[in-house]
Amino acid sequence: xxxxxxxxxxKFIVVGIFLSPLLLISPKTYITLTIxxxxxxxxxxxVASGFSLIFGFLSVLNLAHGALFTWGAYIGFSxxxxxxxxxxxxxxxxxxxxxxxxxxxxxxAGLLVAILGIITERLVIRPVYGSHLFQIFITVGAxxxxxxxxxxxxxxxxxxxxxxxxxxxxxxxxDVVVSKYPLIAIIIGFILYLAIFTILKKTxxxxxxxxxxxxxxxxxxxxxxxxxxxxxxxxxxSALAAIGGGMWATFxxxxxxxxxxEVIIFALIVAIIGGLGSMTGSVVGxxxxxxxxxxxxxxxxxxxxxxxxxxxxxxLSIRPTGLFPExx
Amino acid sequence: MNPVQQFRSTEKKARFRSPSxxxxxxxxxxxxxxxxxxxxxxxxxxxxxxxxxSALVASYDxxxxxxxxxxxxxxxxxxxxxxxxxxxxxxxxxxxxxxLALSFLIAIVISGILSVLIGLFSLRxxxxxxxxxxLAFMEFAFILSSQLRSITGGDDGISFKLPGILxxxxxxxxxxxxxxxxxxxxxxxxxxxSVILFLLMLRFVxxxxxxxxQSIRDNEPRSIALGYRTYLFQVIASSFASCIAAVTGGCYxxxxxxxxxxxxxxxxxxxxxxxxxxxxxxxxxxxSIYGAAFxxxxxxxxxxxxxxxxxxxxxxxxxxxxxxxxxxxFGLLFIIIVYFFPKGIVGTVQEFFSRxxxx
Numbered sequence: 001x002x003x004x005x006x007x008x009x010x011k012f013i014v015v016g017i018f019l020s021p022l023l024l025i026s027p028k029t030y031i032t033l034t035i036x037x038x039x040x041x042x043x044x045x046x047v048a049s050g051f052s053l054i055f056g057f058l059s060v061l062n063l064a065h066g067a068l069f070t071w072g073a074y075i076g077f078s079x080x081x082x083x084x085x086x087x088x089x090x091x092x093x094x095x096x097x098x099x100x101x102x103x104x105x106x107x108x109a110g111l112l113v114a115i116l117g118i119i120t121e122r123l124v125i126r127p128v129y130g131s132h133l134f135q136i137f138i139t140v141g142a143x144x145x146x147x148x149x150x151x152x153x154x155x156x157x158x159x160x161x162x163x164x165x166x167x168x169x170x171x172x173x174x175d176v177v178v179s180k181y182p183l184i185a186i187i188i189g190f191i192l193y194l195a196i197f198t199i200l201k202k203t204x205x206x207x208x209x210x211x212x213x214x215x216x217x218x219x220x221x222x223x224x225x226x227x228x229x230x231x232x233x234x235x236x237x238s239a240l241a242a243i244g245g246g247m248w249a250t251f252x253x254x255x256x257x258x259x260x261x262e263v264i265i266f267a268l269i270v271a272i273i274g275g276l277g278s279m280t281g282s283v284v285g286x287x288x289x290x291x292x293x294x295x296x297x298x299x300x301x302x303x304x305x306x307x308x309x310x311x312x313x314x315x316l317s318i319r320p321t322g323l324f325p326e327x328x
Numbered sequence: 329m330n331p332v333q334q335f336r337s338t339e340k341k342a343r344f345r346s347p348s349x350x351x352x353x354x355x356x357x358x359x360x361x362x363x364x365x366x367x368x369x370x371x372x373x374x375x376x377x378x379x380x381x382s383a384l385v386a387s388y389d390x391x392x393x394x395x396x397x398x399x400x401x402x403x404x405x406x407x408x409x410x411x412x413x414x415x416x417x418x419x420x421x422x423x424x425x426x427x428l429a430l431s432f433l434i435a436i437v438i439s440g441i442l443s444v445l446i447g448l449f450s451l452r453x454x455x456x457x458x459x460x461x462x463l464a465f466m467e468f469a470f471i472l473s474s475q476l477r478s479i480t481g482g483d484d485g486i487s488f489k490l491p492g493i494l495x496x497x498x499x500x501x502x503x504x505x506x507x508x509x510x511x512x513x514x515x516x517x518x519x520x521x522s523v524i525l526f527l528l529m530l531r532f533v534x535x536x537x538x539x540x541x542q543s544i545r546d547n548e549p550r551s552i553a554l555g556y557r558t559y560l561f562q563v564i565a566s567s568f569a570s571c572i573a574a575v576t577g578g579c580y581x582x583x584x585x586x587x588x589x590x591x592x593x594x595x596x597x598x599x600x601x602x603x604x605x606x607x608x609x610x611x612x613x614x615x616s617i618y619g620a621a622f623x624x625x626x627x628x629x630x631x632x633x634x635x636x637x638x639x640x641x642x643x644x645x646x647x648x649x650x651x652x653x654x655x656x657x658f659g660l661l662f663i664i665i666v667y668f669f670p671k672g673i674v675g676t677v678q679e680f681f682s683r684x685x686x687x
Binding site: 061063127132133134136138140142143144145148149152261262265269271272302305306309312313316317320321 | 468595602
């Protein structure tokens with residue numbers, strides 16, 4: 001009896017905390033807020049997972065991640081606008097062509113930013129593996145350069161992000177307002193999480209990468225070029241940042257060159273809360289941050305950011321290595 | 329006499345004869361005579377910003393170069409310092425010397441407490457967490473300062489007047505053909521404060537505590553084995569540097585008579601400080617002066633360069649766009665310096681001379 005209670009108590013506490021806003025918010029608003037919180041969480045997960053992946057596997061604190069995120073948003077924007085000009089899929093009524101053009105834009109953004117990530121890793125980060133101090137300097141430099149490149153290429157002003165026609169508006173399910181885009185974001189985020197998790201845990205590739213973290217020399221002895229895998233992980237992390245950027249831009253419907261810096265702070269907090277290098281940790285951390293942010297933003301708008309910092313402080317004082325420290 | 333004492337006594341004897349000592353005296357003399365030599369406000373402004381940022385960068389160097397931990401939120405304390413002066417002088421309108429001193433005191437105390445708290449819960453596990461947590465806190469403070477309109481004035485910031493002889497329009501009268509204004513009084517006040525801060529920091533890094541900090545930087549496991557609680561020493565260094573940063577922030581607010589999130593809490597200031605440290609060289613307090621001078625002077629000349637480029641290449645939009653984005657070149661410079669001169673200007677020059685001496 002007592003053991004059972006101990007086993008389930010933490011879960012009840014977590015569920016209780018997330019149901020507690022029901023005391024202050026009406027159930028219908030609560031569901032709407034929960035959905036937008038989950039969507040925000042999934043978008044944060046995309047950014048944070050790339051950051052966390054790179055830190056966990058390469059032990060590189062990549063402060064240029066925010067710039068890669070912005071690049072993803074801008075390339076997604078350009079790809080969407082161009083393809084919409086050719087095909088007109090973005091403005092059509094058919095939900096399939098809407099989804100097709102959206103996914104295509106995301107894929108283009110992901111691929112191009114992955115290439116950018118590979119270039120960055122090869123040119124800039126590879127010479128400073130192992131020294132956190134120089135990594136921080138170099139990635140700050142890379143961040144500045146990439147952000148300024150955006151201002152040179154696309155200009156320094158805000159742009160309006162085009163949104164496919166059928167993504168706008170909301171459904172009305174039993175008097176509960178459910179916006180369409182957040183649901184799509186949740187689904188895409190969850191699929192990506194499952195994909196990364198499976199690759200890391202179930203395939204040979206994932207095993208090699210995880211082994212490379214534990215003991216790089218041994219993996220090299222086995223005949224695998226570890227640096228090639230590191231470049232690959234960096235490319236995947238960059239692509240995740242880019243997809244996150246494109247989806248975030250569609251979520252807030254605007255892009256500007258400094259957007260990466262604002263979101264990267266959330267990603268940092270999520271990655272620390274979840275445990276650096278842990279995918280499950282990133283998901284849990286991102287959902288925690290997204291949900292609590294949305295509830296508090298509805299109740300006390302000014303304290304929304306404060307709750308995120310409070311979460312960070314509480315979790316770091318209870319579990320200094322994050323919620324899932326083992327890199328799972 | 330043990331080797332350490334021997335080394336110290338030879339160092340003490342050579343102290344007043346080394347070329348770098350004369351260089352320092354010349355620099356100080358330059359700072360003292362600048363307002364008398366140059367009549368234009370622009371020059372004075374650049375020189376004063378060099379002075380303030382030298383102190384700020386030196387305080388950052390105490391954490392980075394002497395203790396070996398990376399903070400990315402050092403500008404937070406700079407912002408706290410300037411915001412307290414701004415709120416006391418501007419929002420509350422308590423324009424008097426005692427309230428100015430009080431605002432500095434409160435800023436120092438709050439910075440100290442905050443940095444101890446941040447250090448206590450983020451330095452405990454891995455030093456790398458400290459970098460991320462401090463960055464998060466700085467961004468938090470930045471957003472807070474632009475949201476709390478009733479206290480901080482939001483994005484517009486607060487502009488304020490200073491008491492008595494520090495006020496911009498105050499005139500002391502002419503002396504030896506030179507007009508002494510409130511600007512000059514605040515220039516000298518800030519110079520004196522910065523020199524005191526600099527001496528304090530020198531004393532700190534050469535004190536027994538400072539030696540322990542350097543041993544932690546060079547070999548942490550060994551200092552733990554010697555019985556030092558390295559984590560407490562790191563917290564001490566970080567809070568000391570934060571208090572200094574708060575004072576420099578207050579000085580900056582006194583000079584520009586204005587605070588806003590962009591002018592005193594932005595991440596871009598942090599990037600500037602990092603660049604100054606890198607240019608000047610880590611672990612050399614004096615290097616911060618050269619780093620700050622380099623960046624501030626380039627900053628001051630860049631607009632003129634921009635005009636020049638626009639006049640040479642008229643009608644080429646890409647050229648003007650490229651010349652506008654000077655931060656881009658700073659970023660490139662950043663990477664290049666980290667690659668080729670990881671010790672910075674002062675570090676590289678020192679290495680050059682010591683190699684010459686040995687040959």
